[in-house]
Structure formats: C-alpha cells, structure tokens
Amino acid sequence: MARITKLEDIVSLCKRRGFIFQSSEIYGGLASCYDYGPLGVELKNNVKKAWWNSVVQMRDDVVGLDCSILMHPLVWKASGHVDKFADLIAECKKCNARTRVDHLAEHAEEHTEHISIDAAMAKEHDLSNKVCPNCGAVGGFTEPMPFKLMFETQMGANVDDSMTMHLRPETAQGIFANFRNVLDTTRVKIPFGIAQIGKSFRNEVTTKAFIFRTREFEQAELEFFCEPGTDEKWFEHWKKTRFDWYVELGIKKENLRMRDHAGDELAHYAKSCVDVEYKFPLGSGDWQELEGIANRTDFDLRQHQRGIRTLNKWFENNRLMDKIELAAEAEDYESGPLSYFDDEQKKRYIPYVIEPSAGIDRSALAFLVDAYDEEEVRGEKRNLLRFHHALAPIKVGVFPLVKREGMPEIAKNIYNDLKRHFNCFYDEKGAVGRRYRRQDEAGTPFCITVDGQTKEDNTVTVRDRDSMEQVRVATDQLRSHLQERLDM
RNA sequence: GCGGGUGUAGCUCAGUGGUAGAGCGUCACGUUGCCAACGUGAAUGUCGUGGGUUCAAGUCCCAUCACCCGCUCCA
Incomplete structure (x- = not known):
C-alpha cells in the first residue's frame, strides 16, 4: 500500500492531474488561495453531494439552507465575532516571536478571557514586566498590534454612504438568523437541524500548509437544535454519525481519529467539542482537523435575541459599531423571538445546538490523499486513485x-x-x-x-x-x- | 512573523559567468488487437518577478512574490 509521505508530493499530484492549482499562478500566485481544476471540481462537488445526501436528503429531521455571504453588521456583533475575532498581539524584539497580549498573564497556564479589541486597546498594557514565553526575555515587547481576523468590505457604490461589512467567517450565523423563518415555514419540530454548505473567510494570522488553512474556504455546517438536557445524547449521535461518514466514503480507519478538546481549548460558546482528525502526510506527520463537532448550547440564539434588541441603539449611533454595546439580555429571554414552543410539553425554551462543522476543502484533500496508491503490475508501476465510487470525478x-x-x-x-x-x-x-x-x-x-x-x-x-x-x-x-x- | 530551504518545459530535475537541456508526459503519423509496447516527427521556456554588477547573468548581488520544512499561532 503506497502512501504519499510528503506534502510536496500531494501538491505535485494535484497539479499534475488537474485537481488543484495555485490561484493566479501566472501572476506569481496569491498566498493562501487555490483553484480547483477539472478533476478537482468534480471531486469537490461529489464530496458536497455526499455530505448533503447524508446530512439532509437521507434524514427526516434536517432541512437545507443557503445564506448570503454578506449579512447585517449586527449579526457579527451579536455572535461575538466583531469583538472576539480580533486579538492584540505583541512581538518580542529579541526573538521576534508573536504572542497574544492576553496570553502574557503573570501565570502562564491561566486561560484568559477575550475582551473587546477596542476595550483592550484603550486599556493600559504594561508589558515591561512580561516574560516572552519563547525566549524568556523580560519586557522586550513591541507595542500591542491589533489583528482583525474578519475580512472587511464596503456595501454601497456611493463611497460616502457605504457601510463597512464583513465577509462571513462561518456559515453558522446565517442559520441562526434564519431559525425563525425555517420554523415558521417548514413544520419542523425539535429536534431538527438546518444544514448549509458555503464559502467562509478568515484572515488567519498564518496560513501555510497548502489548503489546510486558507483564508477563503468552504464549510459544510449543520446546526442541530434540541431540547436542553437532550444535548449530550445528540452530541454523541453526531460524533458517531459524522465519523462514520468518512469511513463509509473510504477513508482508512487508521488515518482517522476523534480528539476531544480539553477544557481550556474550548471556544467561549462551547460546552464540549471534538475534532475528527485525519493523519495528513505533513512533514511532522501530524493529525489535522477535518471537522469540529461542538455543543454550542443556547449561546447563539440568545446572543441574537440581544442583537435584535440592539438595533435602535445602532441607528441612533449612526450605525457605528464601535460606539455601541450589545443590549443586555431580557429577563424573559427564554420566551423571546428565537425561542421554541413545544406543543406536546406545552413548554417554551431556547434550544441547544449541536454543530458538526466540516471543512470541505480539507475533506476533499483527505479523500484524495487517502485514495492514492501505487502497485506493481508486470514489472511496471501502476498509479491509481482508489476513490469511493460516489467520489470519483x-x-x-x-x-x-x-x-x-x-x-x-x-x-x-x-x-x-x-x-x-x-x-x-x-x-x-x-x-x-x-x-x-x-x-x-x-x-x-x-x-x-x-x-x-x-x-x-x-x-x-x-x-x-x-x-x-x-x-x-x-x-x-x-x-x-x-x-x-x-x-x- | 522568525529561522532554514526551494523556484529552469505540463511533471521530476540537470545546467562550472559564455548557444536553453534530459527523462516522463502531451500532440501528429505509422504500426499495434485488452493493460504506461514500438518507430518517426512535433509543440511547449517572461529560467518566479523587478532592479543591479558585468563585454556577457539561469548562474553573482539586492529587493520582492510564491511554495516547502521547523518554530509560532489556530478565537
């Protein structure tokens, strides 16, 4: 069983067979951007088809959705991305290592909370006593530099009137924003899910490693809404279902694993999270995430209830996002507009959400790499891709x-x-x-x-x-x- | 972002400051009757990009872009 052992060989194979090209290659390339060639686009479409088939078509409890990439600016305020998708980073002048300012705590192990970048900028940062975690130098830091991880763009051709918008950093928020619409139009009942495949954009601090971490990428996300208290059962269900999906489509079991997130690794909204990882042939031989399955609790729907309560304040402040704070949560938030009424139990609540979020590009590449094989036939080498039939271009x-x-x-x-x-x-x-x-x-x-x-x-x-x-x-x-x- | 490396034909790569090369692949013609056969011929190069040094730069110098490896980062 031949196996590709170096990333270079994957890149070469992808180019040679017309799976993946570097973007704008004739202009010297554009960092972190890649194009799918004639075979690649078929493979990628088949991966998406297989996902949709498994997560939507074959299930009675999931419906589909396709949201716009641009959304109301308050969506990202409510979701936390405007404030928390930005970091202050300082660079050690001695060793040039960059470290998040909030990680430069006195106690290195302490996991510090994200705070608003504007608040952080306003706050005095005395780094003179801080120790560089890389080289141990004390107080040798540059001024904190803000990193904005969401892409900004302008909406409106008239420059004076145009509004700063963000390209979505995840497809999930479009699903939460349409939760009410889907409830009102499809007769779904909890537990049920809403699925979406689409592009997302993140200004990663570092990209590298071919298409494993790109700034423009495609996600396949499911937000599965369930009653609080049943969330752990559904979390286990989706862990198994999603892991099995990769195996059924031909990924060798020895190259696939499930990894639980440690407590201090969890995102601010998540109660628990696991990654489905594939053993990509990187130099280090490291496992890389294909999909994250998270228990997001009722965080997002509650946040959006606060978001829509912030609208007036936003207009009053000339739509300037950094002038406003998200409105406080209503006391009766559990019966707010994004709540769910259970007719059988005669009970109203904000559902919990289990989110399997898969990287389509990463998955397509994993299927490609895993299918690669060489064998000897009558003294000649035969190269082949043993794709699952459903994925074959x-x-x-x-x-x-x-x-x-x-x-x-x-x-x-x-x-x-x-x-x-x-x-x-x-x-x-x-x-x-x-x-x-x-x-x-x-x-x-x-x-x-x-x-x-x-x-x-x-x-x-x-x-x-x-x-x-x-x-x-x-x-x-x-x-x-x-x-x-x-x-x- | 730091350190190291790489960049020459579609791919893999050779190329000592002095004419741009090989293998594989591609295409055409002939032959061939089931697993990368053979023969003949052909096409394909901003030598990553831009400057500089030199009579002369793929080769030396500077800058820049991109990729790989190792750190770092990954909300």
Missing part, C-alpha cells in the same frame, strides 16, 4: 479497442447514451492499455471497451479499476449493470 471511461472497423462509432453511441446518467470520458487515442492506466490515475472506477466481438454479439468489456478484471456485458444491459456496481 469520472465514473466511466468508454473506449474503442482500436480506431477502426466501426468501433469508434459504436463506442461513441455508448458514450452518448451513458453520459446522460454518469460522468463519462471518451478516449480513442493510442494503445488501450495506456488509456486504462490514465483513467486509473484519475480514479475512474470502470472502463468500457468496444472490441471485435461487439459487432457479433453486442457485448462489451467492463474493466474494474481496482482488480483490473474484465467482464463481458451486453450493451443494452450496460446502464443497469453500471448503476448497480456504482451503487447509483
């Missing part, structure tokens, strides 16, 4: 054995028929062996070859990618034969 290759005697015409007819049902690829160039191997490298599960016998009895060969074995199938049975073997 191309499902079927269609070839005439040779480019003569009417074989291409028959093969083309088969191709034109099959491509209405599967993603197919037609190839008549060169030796058939080479065409097989090319499809192996793209991860195509089946190749159909029209040969001399086809004209006599209307059968073709169907060749399996993994075993290289062939069976003869009647042309009028091809579609059902493939549908069955592809499980489509």
Whole structure:
C-alpha cells in the first residue's frame, strides 16, 4: 500500500492531474488561495453531494439552507465575532516571536478571557514586566498590534454612504438568523437541524500548509437544535454519525481519529467539542482537523435575541459599531423571538445546538490523499486513485479497442447514451492499455471497451479499476449493470 | 512573523559567468488487437518577478512574490 509521505508530493499530484492549482499562478500566485481544476471540481462537488445526501436528503429531521455571504453588521456583533475575532498581539524584539497580549498573564497556564479589541486597546498594557514565553526575555515587547481576523468590505457604490461589512467567517450565523423563518415555514419540530454548505473567510494570522488553512474556504455546517438536557445524547449521535461518514466514503480507519478538546481549548460558546482528525502526510506527520463537532448550547440564539434588541441603539449611533454595546439580555429571554414552543410539553425554551462543522476543502484533500496508491503490475508501476465510487470525478471511461472497423462509432453511441446518467470520458487515442492506466490515475472506477466481438454479439468489456478484471456485458444491459456496481 | 530551504518545459530535475537541456508526459503519423509496447516527427521556456554588477547573468548581488520544512499561532 503506497502512501504519499510528503506534502510536496500531494501538491505535485494535484497539479499534475488537474485537481488543484495555485490561484493566479501566472501572476506569481496569491498566498493562501487555490483553484480547483477539472478533476478537482468534480471531486469537490461529489464530496458536497455526499455530505448533503447524508446530512439532509437521507434524514427526516434536517432541512437545507443557503445564506448570503454578506449579512447585517449586527449579526457579527451579536455572535461575538466583531469583538472576539480580533486579538492584540505583541512581538518580542529579541526573538521576534508573536504572542497574544492576553496570553502574557503573570501565570502562564491561566486561560484568559477575550475582551473587546477596542476595550483592550484603550486599556493600559504594561508589558515591561512580561516574560516572552519563547525566549524568556523580560519586557522586550513591541507595542500591542491589533489583528482583525474578519475580512472587511464596503456595501454601497456611493463611497460616502457605504457601510463597512464583513465577509462571513462561518456559515453558522446565517442559520441562526434564519431559525425563525425555517420554523415558521417548514413544520419542523425539535429536534431538527438546518444544514448549509458555503464559502467562509478568515484572515488567519498564518496560513501555510497548502489548503489546510486558507483564508477563503468552504464549510459544510449543520446546526442541530434540541431540547436542553437532550444535548449530550445528540452530541454523541453526531460524533458517531459524522465519523462514520468518512469511513463509509473510504477513508482508512487508521488515518482517522476523534480528539476531544480539553477544557481550556474550548471556544467561549462551547460546552464540549471534538475534532475528527485525519493523519495528513505533513512533514511532522501530524493529525489535522477535518471537522469540529461542538455543543454550542443556547449561546447563539440568545446572543441574537440581544442583537435584535440592539438595533435602535445602532441607528441612533449612526450605525457605528464601535460606539455601541450589545443590549443586555431580557429577563424573559427564554420566551423571546428565537425561542421554541413545544406543543406536546406545552413548554417554551431556547434550544441547544449541536454543530458538526466540516471543512470541505480539507475533506476533499483527505479523500484524495487517502485514495492514492501505487502497485506493481508486470514489472511496471501502476498509479491509481482508489476513490469511493460516489467520489470519483469520472465514473466511466468508454473506449474503442482500436480506431477502426466501426468501433469508434459504436463506442461513441455508448458514450452518448451513458453520459446522460454518469460522468463519462471518451478516449480513442493510442494503445488501450495506456488509456486504462490514465483513467486509473484519475480514479475512474470502470472502463468500457468496444472490441471485435461487439459487432457479433453486442457485448462489451467492463474493466474494474481496482482488480483490473474484465467482464463481458451486453450493451443494452450496460446502464443497469453500471448503476448497480456504482451503487447509483 | 522568525529561522532554514526551494523556484529552469505540463511533471521530476540537470545546467562550472559564455548557444536553453534530459527523462516522463502531451500532440501528429505509422504500426499495434485488452493493460504506461514500438518507430518517426512535433509543440511547449517572461529560467518566479523587478532592479543591479558585468563585454556577457539561469548562474553573482539586492529587493520582492510564491511554495516547502521547523518554530509560532489556530478565537
């Protein structure tokens, strides 16, 4: 079982086969941005399809949603991102190591709370007695520098009237903001979930490591709403369900693990959190997060109830976000607009939320890396991608054995028929062996070859990618034969 | 951001200050009747980018961009 052992080899494979290119490569590249090539976009779409199929289509308790990337500025005030998605960082002049100012506590182990960046900036920061955790130098820090981790943009063509907006740093808030809409229009009952796939943007302090941490990335998120007290049961349910999803789609179990977050690692909103991690072949051989599953409690819905109570204040302050504080929580918040009324129990409450949040780009890459294999066939090396059938960018290759005697015409007819049902690829160039191997490298599960016998009895060969074995199938049975073997 | 390394054809890489190269891949033609066959031929280069030194720079110097490795960071 061959395995890619270096990130460089992944990058090379992705480029060579047209899976992933660097963005703006002809201009020297743009840091942290990548494009999906012809095979890559099929793979990525298939990953999204598989997720949607598992999380939405096959479940009776989840509905879908697709929100805009730009949202009302108060959304990010309420969610905490405006204040907490910004850090003060100081740099040690001696060793150049950067450390968050709030981590420069007297007691190094202490986990300090985030505070508003404006408040933090206003606060006096006496760093003269602070110790650099990296080199031990005392008081050798630069002035604190603010880091804003959300992308800012302007809405409105008239510069004077335009409003500063943020590109969403997670898709989740769009789901919370539509909680009421979904409740009112779909007859869902708790427990139920709302799922969404889409782009998010974060100005990471450091990117690096190919597409593992990029500033523009795609998330598949589910917010699963449940009654407080049942949240731990649902948390366990989604842990298992999401872990199994990767295994069912072919990730080798030894490369996948579940890691619990330690208490001091938990985000401010989370009661508990686990990561699904994949053993990517990075230099250090480290495990990397594919998906985080968090118990967000009722934090978000409660925050948005405070957010909508802040609207007037925001208008009164000329829509200047840094002039206002989020309104205090109402005393009867549990019966607020984002609460849920349980008709059976005759009870009103703010639901708890279990959030499985998967990185689509990371997952696509994990599926790609995990599928990679090399083997020796008659003294020759064979490279192939053993994709799960559902993920394979191309499902079927269609070839005439040779480019003569009417074989291409028959093969083309088969191709034109099959491509209405599967993603197919037609190839008549060169030796058939080479065409097989090319499809192996793209991860195509089946190749159909029209040969001399086809004209006599209307059968073709169907060749399996993994075993290289062939069976003869009647042309009028091809579609059902493939549908069955592809499980489509 | 720091330290180290890399950047030459689609990929992997060679290239001693003096004509831009190889293997693989791609394409065409011929041959070939089921697993990267063979033959002949062809295309493909801002040598990452911009300056500088020099008669002459892929090669030396400076800056810059991008990627990799190690720190750091990861709300």
